[in-house]
Amino acid sequence: MLKKLDPLLHSELRLAIMSLLISVEKAEFTYLKEQTEATSGNLSVQITKLEDAGYIFVKKGFKGKIPQTTCNITKKGVEAFEKYVKDLKEYLKL
Amino acid sequence: MLKKLDPLLHSELRLAIMSLLISVEKAEFTYLKEQTEATSGNLSVQITKLEDAGYIFVKKGFKGKIPQTTCNITKKGVEAFEKYVKDLKEYLKL
DNA sequence: TAAACTAGTTTATAATATAAACCAAATTTA
DNA sequence: TAAATTTGGTTTATATTATAAACTAGTTTA
Numbered sequence: 001m002l003k004k005l006d007p008l009l010h011s012e013l014r015l016a017i018m019s020l021l022i023s024v025e026k027a028e029f030t031y032l033k034e035q036t037e038a039t040s041g042n043l044s045v046q047i048t049k050l051e052d053a054g055y056i057f058v059k060k061g062f063k064g065k066i067p068q069t070t071c072n073i074t075k076k077g078v079e080a081f082e083k084y085v086k087d088l089k090e091y092l093k094l
Numbered sequence: 095m096l097k098k099l100d101p102l103l104h105s106e107l108r109l110a111i112m113s114l115l116i117s118v119e120k121a122e123f124t125y126l127k128e129q130t131e132a133t134s135g136n137l138s139v140q141i142t143k144l145e146d147a148g149y150i151f152v153k154k155g156f157k158g159k160i161p162q163t164t165c166n167i168t169k170k171g172v173e174a175f176e177k178y179v180k181d182l183k184e185y186l187k188l
Numbered sequence: 189t190a191a192a193c194t195a196g197t198t199t200a201t202a203a204t205a206t207a208a209a210c211c212a213a214a215t216t217t218a
Numbered sequence: 219t220a221a222a223t224t225t226g227g228t229t230t231a232t233a234t235t236a237t238a239a240a241c242t243a244g245t246t247t248a
Binding site: 029030033040041043044045048060066067068069 | 225226227228229230
């Protein structure tokens with residue numbers, strides 16, 4: 001039967017975040033916001049969910065005097081993403 | 095930027111239904127239920143949504159004395175599914 | 189003829205996503 | 219230098235969506 005898709009990744013915005021993070025070393029909140037065109041609130045919530053799941057690591061610091069949130073994907077996150085893609089291919093018969 | 099994924103297809107059960115229907119001429123409600131392992135209620139609701147969108151055609155008849163619901167994907171449905179797959183590939187960089 | 193089964197639909201509830209409102213600090217501008 | 223604006227977010231409220239539970243209508247079986 002069809003595999004159960006990871007519900008944490010089967011969300012448009014979270015998938016976009018993970019997809020962006022998988023190909024870079026790290027990315028800033030503002031960069032993710034620009035790329036995804038999400039609102040800050042939505043982005044903040046989804047980042048927290050991915051962080052809680054251990055899929056990404058979030059570091060809060062400052063760029064000069066301005067707060068700066070930086071994210072990077074974890075090993076667990078990469079594995080989850082790859083599994084999601086694999087499972088999805090079964091659905092789509094790719 | 096990333097394409098907006100068709101929200102009607104970006105649902106696990108609806109995607110499974112469409113994926114099953116795309117490779118067959120038609121399928122019965124019971125077959126879809128077996129394959130997706132969904133509850134009747136959930137399946138019924140999602141079929142109606144796909145029908146309302148014009149992605150599938152639903153025919154209600156009888157097999158002997160027992161009611162039988164048969165579904166088949168429409169041209170519009172095939173197109174939407176193919177577009178979804180294409181858009182998704184951008185996310186996943188496939 | 190009562191219980192259990194088939195094939196669903198409707199409705200209520202839970203989960204999720206999203207938007208709006210808010211906050212603190214820094215910066216610009218009048 | 220005080221007020222307004224911007225930056226970089228978080229929190230909270232609301233809308234949307236998914237799911238499960240309850241129900242309907244008829245059939246088969248014991």
